[in-house]
Amino acid sequence: MNPRFIGYFAWYYGFFVIKRGPSYLVASLSLPLTLLFMVGILSHGNLISFALIGGLVSIIASNCINGAADAAFFRLQIKIQDLFVATKITPGDYMMGLIMSYLVFSIPGIVLYAILGLYWHVFTIGSVLPIILILIAVTISISNIAFIIAGSMKHIRNVWGITAVLSIVMTVLPPVFYPYTFLPKIALYVLSASPVTPAAVLLQGYVGLEQLNYTTNLMVLILFAETVILTILGRQFIKWRE
Amino acid sequence: MIEITDLHKKYSRNFVALKGLNLLLDNRVSTIIGRNGAGKTTLLRILSTQLYPTKGTAIIEGYDIIKETRKVRSIISSIPQEAQPIGILSPMEQIKLYLIARGFTAQQAGKEARFALDELDMDEFRNSPSDTLSGGMKRKMFVAMALASNSDVIFLDEPTTGLDPLSRMEVWSAIKRLKSKIILTTHYMDEAQELSDFVAVMDQGDVISRGTIKEILKAFDGKMRAERIDGETYDIKVGNIAVKYIDKSKVDEFLRMGYDIKQVNLNDVFLTRGMNLES
Numbered sequence: 001m002n003p004r005f006i007g008y009f010a011w012y013y014g015f016f017v018i019k020r021g022p023s024y025l026v027a028s029l030s031l032p033l034t035l036l037f038m039v040g041i042l043s044h045g046n047l048i049s050f051a052l053i054g055g056l057v058s059i060i061a062s063n064c065i066n067g068a069a070d071a072a073f074f075r076l077q078i079k080i081q082d083l084f085v086a087t088k089i090t091p092g093d094y095m096m097g098l099i100m101s102y103l104v105f106s107i108p109g110i111v112l113y114a115i116l117g118l119y120w121h122v123f124t125i126g127s128v129l130p131i132i133l134i135l136i137a138v139t140i141s142i143s144n145i146a147f148i149i150a151g152s153m154k155h156i157r158n159v160w161g162i163t164a165v166l167s168i169v170m171t172v173l174p175p176v177f178y179p180y181t182f183l184p185k186i187a188l189y190v191l192s193a194s195p196v197t198p199a200a201v202l203l204q205g206y207v208g209l210e211q212l213n214y215t216t217n218l219m220v221l222i223l224f225a226e227t228v229i230l231t232i233l234g235r236q237f238i239k240w241r242e
Numbered sequence: 243m244i245e246i247t248d249l250h251k252k253y254s255r256n257f258v259a260l261k262g263l264n265l266l267l268d269n270r271v272s273t274i275i276g277r278n279g280a281g282k283t284t285l286l287r288i289l290s291t292q293l294y295p296t297k298g299t300a301i302i303e304g305y306d307i308i309k310e311t312r313k314v315r316s317i318i319s320s321i322p323q324e325a326q327p328i329g330i331l332s333p334m335e336q337i338k339l340y341l342i343a344r345g346f347t348a349q350q351a352g353k354e355a356r357f358a359l360d361e362l363d364m365d366e367f368r369n370s371p372s373d374t375l376s377g378g379m380k381r382k383m384f385v386a387m388a389l390a391s392n393s394d395v396i397f398l399d400e401p402t403t404g405l406d407p408l409s410r411m412e413v414w415s416a417i418k419r420l421k422s423k424i425i426l427t428t429h430y431m432d433e434a435q436e437l438s439d440f441v442a443v444m445d446q447g448d449v450i451s452r453g454t455i456k457e458i459l460k461a462f463d464g465k466m467r468a469e470r471i472d473g474e475t476y477d478i479k480v481g482n483i484a485v486k487y488i489d490k491s492k493v494d495e496f497l498r499m500g501y502d503i504k505q506v507n508l509n510d511v512f513l514t515r516g517m518n519l520e521s
Contacts, residue, residue, distance in 0.1 A: 005343050083325055241293065
């Protein structure tokens with residue numbers, strides 16, 4: 001583990017993207033904020049808490065899944081990954097650096113949603129720690145999906161299309177902007193293939209929008225298992241030394 | 243010293259990129275030249291521990307690339323073919339990040355990065371985002387990266403591909419200032435002639451000729467290359483260009499026949515592969 005490299009990579013590729021390419025930040029916030037507005041209007045404000053908590057997950061998840069394009073671009077197009085292979089860092093350091101950069105890039109969105117959540121009294125003191133843990137799990141698991149996609153690509157040309165589709169499928173379809181209880185059980189389990197679904201169910205439970213019950217307990221296990229499995233697979237797919 | 247022994251690389255679909263290559267590289271600047279697809283990049287990626295060979299190995303400064311990967315990585319720098327900077331970062335930031343990955347402290351990295359950029363006359367662009375730099379400047383930034391690393395061995399894979407003549411000369415000048423042992427690949431024969439102490443000529447996954455440029459061109463002593471579109475006298479035809487290797491005494495005769503007369507260079511090593519020039 002090389003924390004110095006991870007820290008610098010996260011700072012350079014997280015903060016400097018915000019500073020020097022603010023349009024990326026606006027783009028990453030536009031979909032969740034639009035959906036927040038839509039959900040607020042259509043539900044007459046009744047589901048605004050769900051859209052707020054969902055937007056928080058959605059911002060992180062979409063930033064991380066879009067990381068597939070970065071990882072593929074770094075490996076296939078500009079050869080930055082090759083450059084780092086012949087150094088002292090491990091693939092784990094490189095992956096963690098990228099993951100942390102997505103987290104840093106997500107900070108403005110997290111802060112915005114935290115302010116909105118406090119304004120609408122969505123968050124409680126007791127829910128802060130579970131929220132942080134859940135968001136970390138989402139960051140790690142979705143980033144590893146990004147590494148799996150990036151590592152599977154032989155050409156760069158399709159990666160932006162694939163990530164755009166996955167971003168919608170993984171961050172809008174799951175119950176992030178609406179109560180998970182609206183979904184039939186079978187659909188909930190199918191959508192649990194995306195770590196965003198268990199994360200959204202847990203967040204709705206921990207902030208008190210839904211009851212903590214058997215389903216939320218099951219979702220803890222699913223989110224944990226997906227995070228571990230995806231991390232192992234991500235490491236296999238990164239193609240450090242081919 | 244780099245000692246390559248019986249190096250094979252077979253990709254999927256049975257494409258053989260290296261066919262049991264044996265080579266000793268012990269000069270300050272050694273150049274691997276060859277056409278596209280000759281196996282140069284595969285060789286460099288294996289030597290710089292980015293790719294596993296199918297069979298065989300190489301020893302770099304006493305360390306085995308398979309068994310002592312970490313030690314090899316601590317003494318080499320490798321600039322991949324077509325490497326491009328992360329556009330949003332400045333040369334200073336990119337070099338610093340690379341040096342931190344090599345184990346430098348942030349302070350050391352900053353100092354070495356500044357020195358290398360200054361050394362290569364890039365100080366003016368030190369803090370400009372890389373996507374505002376010209377193609378030549380971007381490549382020079384990678385050479386500065388290699389310079390700052392203070393590595394024992396530097397691999398440069400086609401460092402000037404796609405650059406205009408002036409940018410190429412700028413990169414050559416930067417490469418000449420590196421003090422490490424350099425292994426570079428190129429398909430530009432003039433680049434090999436400009437930079438190299440030793441040349442290995444690769445074709446179809448194997449080395450077909452090696453030595454100094456003078457040694458490699460020894461077979462052409464006293465010869466000139468005569469070329470003419472649709473010429474009737476030739477040793478070899480490239481497309482519709484007839485190429486004939488002639489003694490210098492026959493230059494006038496071939497000029498009268500409408501041939502262009504050219505100096506022999508490393509390109510001719512490929513053109514004449516398998517031919518007996520004496521005949």
